[in-house]
Amino acid sequence: DQQVKQNSPSLSVQEGRISILNCDYTNSMFDYFLWYKKYPAEGPTFLISISSIKDKNEDGRFTVFLNKSAKHLSLHIVPSQPGDSAVYFCAASGAGGTSYGKLTFGQGTILTVHP
């Protein structure tokens, strides 16, 4: 039961352009969403997050958009840089209780930014 889905296994973008990574979820109890970036042979690194009470959160070149009615979120990177090339994971967590500590991850999207 894949509750968080990233349907695009890979994305290729030219340097300077916008990268848009998408994520869909099925569990309406999720109320906090996060994006992680992962390089080979390293652990995931936290990028940006958004609470379900918001529809947008921005941090430098990274913006996350949340559409609760569609159960969809996206990560925009602009402008894209070659150093952004990595695997990007979308993750979600529920509200309260023990589910607070549990993140449910998508399968990941491999982003390649070409110079």
Place this chain on the structure above:
Amino acid sequence: NAGVMQNPRHLVRRRGQEARLRCSPMKGHSHVYWYRQLPEEGLKFMVYLQKENIIDESGMPKERFSAEFPKEGPSILRIQQVVRGDSAAYFCASSPPEKPPNYGYTFGSGTRLTVV
């Protein structure tokens, strides 16, 4: 200010042996989480621990797997009688007590377990 330290980075075990994976959280962090990443898949939650307590073990296989986070020392993920299907990358993460854990925690570099 060291990050989350996991050791060993690579571990090779024969089928039937035991695997012990260690995780030292960041200084001041009292919450520890273990995740497993199988090839070509995302990370799957296994267990959430605080010092001397298991908070959520809903992702732990029912048999052969156990985890602890003692008052002193690192957190240990123990896999008994390993099988080839246990081959994966195991990641540990930690977070401080004053911050809700779902606000994004810090991961270690992982232990890559290979069962031959």
